[in-house]
Amino acid sequence: MKNEEAVVSGYNYARETYAALGVDTDEALRKLDQVKISLHCWQADDVGGFETPDSKLEGGGIQVTGNFPGRARTIAQLMEDIEKVMSLLPGKQRLNLHAIYGDFGGEKVDRDQIELKHFQSWIDWAKKAGVGLDFNPTCFSHPFAEDGFTLSSFHEGHRKFWIEHVKRTRKIAVEIGRQLGTPCINNIWIPDGSKDLSVDRNLHRELLTQSLDEIFVEEYSPLHLKDSLEGKLFGLGAEAMTVGSHEFYLAYAVKNRKILCYDMGHFHPTEQVGDKISAALQFLDELLLHISRGVHWDSDHVVILNDDVQLVAQETVRANALQRVHVALDYFDASINRIGAYVVGARATQLAFLSALLEPIARLREFEESGRNFERLALLEVAKSKPFGAVYDYYCLVNDVPAGEDYIKEIADHEKRILINR
Ligand code: RNT
Numbered sequence: 001m002k003n004e005e006a007v008v009s010g011y012n013y014a015r016e017t018y019a020a021l022g023v024d025t026d027e028a029l030r031k032l033d034q035v036k037i038s039l040h041c042w043q044a045d046d047v048g049g050f051e052t053p054d055s056k057l058e059g060g061g062i063q064v065t066g067n068f069p070g071r072a073r074t075i076a077q078l079m080e081d082i083e084k085v086m087s088l089l090p091g092k093q094r095l096n097l098h099a100i101y102g103d104f105g106g107e108k109v110d111r112d113q114i115e116l117k118h119f120q121s122w123i124d125w126a127k128k129a130g131v132g133l134d135f136n137p138t139c140f141s142h143p144f145a146e147d148g149f150t151l152s153s154f155h156e157g158h159r160k161f162w163i164e165h166v167k168r169t170r171k172i173a174v175e176i177g178r179q180l181g182t183p184c185i186n187n188i189w190i191p192d193g194s195k196d197l198s199v200d201r202n203l204h205r206e207l208l209t210q211s212l213d214e215i216f217v218e219e220y221s222p223l224h225l226k227d228s229l230e231g232k233l234f235g236l237g238a239e240a241m242t243v244g245s246h247e248f249y250l251a252y253a254v255k256n257r258k259i260l261c262y263d264m265g266h267f268h269p270t271e272q273v274g275d276k277i278s279a280a281l282q283f284l285d286e287l288l289l290h291i292s293r294g295v296h297w298d299s300d301h302v303v304i305l306n307d308d309v310q311l312v313a314q315e316t317v318r319a320n321a322l323q324r325v326h327v328a329l330d331y332f333d334a335s336i337n338r339i340g341a342y343v344v345g346a347r348a349t350q351l352a353f354l355s356a357l358l359e360p361i362a363r364l365r366e367f368e369e370s371g372r373n374f375e376r377l378a379l380l381e382v383a384k385s386k387p388f389g390a391v392y393d394y395y396c397l398v399n400d401v402p403a404g405e406d407y408i409k410e411i412a413d414h415e416k417r418i419l420i421n422r
């Protein structure tokens with residue numbers, strides 16, 4: 001049990017320790033407050049959505065495994081879960097919605113029919129909670145995506161259907177952003193690809209280019225809507241070819257001034273997303289990060305505080321790019337308490353950003369500039385064991401959320417009271 005006094009005295013010690021390295025902990029916490037994490041609504045219900053009472057994830061090259069009790073089955077339950085998650089996180093976050101999570105009121109509303117009214121209850125909820133919303137078209141779990149292609153399909157009817165869907169998501173997203181007074185990022189990810197060798201990648205990519213060009217014909221105010229594009233290496237059942245590869249979207253985003261989304265599970269296992277940030281930011285205004293953890297493949301494991309996430313945070317902070325890099329979570333684990341999965345991942349992400357903000361960067365740069373590379377390496381090592389956990393506990397305390405390990409019990413209690421009875 002963390003008592004208040006212990007947290008405060010831990011913080012005082014940490015503040016002095018960091019000050020000795022030329023780092024201001026209060027300033028770091030002020031900056032951390034600006035890192036809003038967009039919580040992915042789809043962890044709460046295993047990417048099912050609310051189109052029908054038994055909607056579930058199908059195809060798309062992604063998969064959820066596990067059967068832990070307590071999955072959110074209604075919008076009310078999903079809202080309840082997100083509120084619980086937010087009550088265990090210091091600072092204000094955002095919520096990231098997929099188009100299949102609309103409030104369809106028991107009616108069959110196909111993807112090319114969605115409208116603002118289906119998301120008004122979410123906007124009202126967000127307004128009340130004082131959080132921003134982000135949005136995503138859903139180009140999977142649908143008969144017209146069954147053959148593995150959507151915006152790049154050879155089938156003109158399917159392509160038109162998905163173009164209409166994505167256009168509508170932009171229209172909804174711009175209104176979300178307008179009503180909430182904070183831009184809504186609409187992130188486009190499509191599963192298009194094939195299990196086996198394809199001889200017309202080029203045609204698929206031409207079609208995808210045309211579809212995107214058509215989708216982006218309407219211009220909306222960037223104060224309300226930001227368009228983002230997410231590439232991928234491969235998917236389950238789409239191992240041989242992915243139409244929307246990174247090169248494709250990087251080039252498209254640069255040419256068309258869009259946001260590029262880097263999902264940390266979408267690269268070769270030894271590639272570092274952290275390394276890509278300052279490269280892409282030379283030519284793009286903004287990036288979106290899907291913080292995730294691939295294990296052997298794009299498995300969407302719960303985010304933990306590992307080297308990959310730390311490098312992402314460090315590179316964002318070192319590039320002075322906190323305003324240009326948007327942070328979202330993306331994973332789906334149904335094998336553990338789902339609320340716990342959110343809190344572990346969101347806290348790990350915050351800890352990564354906090355430790356990056358506490359880096360003795362001025363001194364490290366001095367060493368680097370003067371070629372003192374032993375000193376640089378040593379200080380990087382020293383920084384790793386500095387008490388950033390004590391700073392985070394204090395951040396929790398002042399935000400009135402459980403510090404340290406205290407959230408574990410709170411989630412376990414909530415599971416017994418609420419989740420088990422669903
Ligand atoms: C899939 C992408 C995408 C999805 C969500 C559900 O590989 O990462 O972001 O996870 O749209």
Ligand code: ZN
Pocket residue numbers: 189230263290330
């Ligand atoms: Zn993603």
